[in-house]
Amino acid sequence: MSSERGRDAGPERIGNATYGLSWEEPLLFERSRPGRVGYSIPEADVPLAEPESVFEAGFLRDDLPALPELSEVDVVRHFTRISTWNAAVDLALYPLGSCTMKYNPKINEWAARLPGFASIHPLQPAGTAQGVLELCWRLEQALAEISGMDRVSMQPAAGAQGELTGIMMVRAYHEHRGDARNIVLVPDSAHGTNPASAALNDYRVVTIPSGRDGILHPEAVAKVMTPDVAALMVTNPNTLGLFETHIAEICDIVHAHGGLVYGDGANLNALLGIARPGDLGIDVMHFNLHKTFSTPHGGGGPGSGPVGVKNILAPYLPVPMVRKRAGSEGEGFALDYEFPHSIGRVHANFGNVGMLVRAWAYLRSLGPEGLRLCAEMAVLNANYLLARLRGAWHVPIDRPVMHECVLSDKQLEPFGITTLDVAKRLIDYGYHPPTVYFPLIVHGSIMIEPTESESLEGLDRFADAMLAIAEEARSDPEHVRTAPHRTRLARLDETRAARHPVLRWQPES
Ligand SMILES: Cc1ncc(COP(=O)(O)O)c(C=O)c1O
Known part of the structure; x- marks a missing residue:
């Protein structure tokens, strides 16, 4: 245990005496005491049924699991204590680039917990679920308006699944036209889910190099564009935080060869109310509601990655969609399965x-002006951080950015400090680390996305921490190399992890 760990974050400082916190948090099983319970229910006033008369033979077990026996207060304190070990967007800036960890307003939670939404049964007849169907229909209209798409399916549960669904529709479109194509183009700056979605749809992925300025150039696309190309997948702003300024021309090139353009909308936060992917030539795209539209994420979900399409791809949408009844059908909303070419x-x-x-709830509380302000503030905040960090930090492609900026560890190399060390040291300063070593095209990249949620003081605190670490890397590199020092657990031996047979697994060639 380093001196800093003992001095600043040991039991003394955390307040062992006051809160009963300690370095060790026993498992619930270890806190269990025979006969202790966390519930109280009245005595039954009817005869108890024998389990054998309720359950079929074979479903009853003698070897009951030894579940922990605890009082309510034991359980609440256990989970409350361990919840304070987490980094959270409700505690501090969460600079994870490409993840848009913006603050999730609590009114959204209130709305989602309204009994009419929270208690509805998924198989309830549409006639008794009009409110939720109307909400889905209205959300579809809003996302279509924001993105310039014609229809939007709400089904995909993540950005990656939205991509998979989008490329399935691309495949269905070409196959329906009898046009066998087997290639999807993906820039080298893309998120790994892009080539993965293409590969899962049995496409061959051809990588297009970005230019030295970090963006995609029409000539590079034209060079690889053939009648075999089913689609180009492009993220805009891209994963370097840069706007793809040639996007309209690039879309024209792909369309001229009969291909389609998939827009990875994970970074839509930077464009809200300013530019619409559909107007720029994108045919199909996904939204990350769990990023841009302020629904909580991290820890594996649940997420939501609706997929939007132009009308040419609408026949292939997953079913059901929600339809607003009209004319003789009367009023209200219905589930619509009438998509004969649906991918299912x-x-x-x-x-x-x-x-x-x-x-x-988020869209309605912000309104169109508020949404645009989100994008403007997100872009302003990223550029402000970049301006404060430039000089002390190496900026591989130094241009005005959109919603995020990318630094690298190049200037720290002479002191033996890497991006991983910086990420660990930031934890000592109270921040979740930024995205590291992505995008892959920047060696030792550190990708920071502050989002619009941060105040000027919040940004300054984070910039001060980054500047302090850059200084520490020079004056006391060992301290940075052995970080974190203020956490309950010290640094994992990642070199050992890297030797682990499962983590070293390589696909068979
Ligand atoms: C650019 C980009 N595309 C796609 C995805 C995939 O989204 P999800 O994590 O919701 O599957 C991400 C996620 O980080 C992303 O940053």
Whole structure:
């Protein structure tokens, strides 16, 4: 244990005496005491049924699991204590680039917990679920308006699944036209899910190099564009935080060869109310509601990655969609399965509906002006951080950015400090580390996305921490190399992890 760990974050400082916190948090099993319970229910006033009369033979077990026996207060304190060990967007800036860890307003949670939304059964007849269907329909209209798409399916549960669904529609479109194509183009700056979605649809992925300025150039696309190309997948702003300024021309090139353009909308936060992917030539795209539209994420979900399409791809949408009744049908909303060329269902029921409610609440509370302000503030904040860090930090492609900026560890190399060390040291300063070593095209990249949620003081605190670490790297590199020092656990031996047979698994060639 280093001296800093003992001095600043030991039991003394955390307040062992006051809160009963300690370095060790026993498992619930270890806290268990025979006969202790966390519930109280009245005595039954009817005869108890014998289990054998209720359950079929074979479903009853003698070897009951030894579940922990605890009082309510034991359980609440245990989980409250360990919840304070987490980094959270409710505690501090969460600079994870490409993840848009913006603050999730609590009113969204209130809306999602309204009994009419939270208690609805997914198989309830549409006639008794009009409110939720209307919300889904209205959300579809709003996302279509924001993105310039014609229709939007709410089913995919993540950005990656939205991509998979989008490329399935691309495949269905070409196959329906009898046009066999086998290639998807992906820039070298893309998120790994892009080539993965293409490969899962049995496409060969051809990588296009970005220019020295970090963006995609029409000539590079034209060079690899052939009648075999089904689609180009492009992220805009890209994963370097740069706007793809040639996007309209690039879309024209792809379309001229009969291909389609998939827009990875994970970074839509930078464009809200300013530019619409559909107007720039994108045919199909996904949204990350759990990023741009302020629904909570991290820890594996649930997420929501609706996929939007232009009309040419609408026949292939997953079913059901929500339809507003009209004319002789009367009023209200219905589930629509009339998509004869549909790729089928990609999620049970109607997707992660709780996320749709949160996103709708967010959209409604901001309105069009508020959404535009989000994008403007997100871009301003990223450029402000870049301006404060430039000089002390190496900026591989030094141009005005959109929603995020990318630094590298190049200037720290002479002191033996790497991006990983910086990430660990930031934890000591109270921050979740930024995205590291991505995008892959920047050696030792550190990708920071502050989002619009941060105040000027919040940004300054983070910039001060980054500047302090750059200084420490020079004056006391060992201290940075052995960080974190203020956490409950010291640094994992990642060199050992890297030798682990499972982590070293390589696909067979
Ligand atoms: C650019 C980009 N595309 C796609 C994804 C995939 O989204 P999800 O994590 O929701 O599957 C991400 C996620 O970080 C991303 O940053």
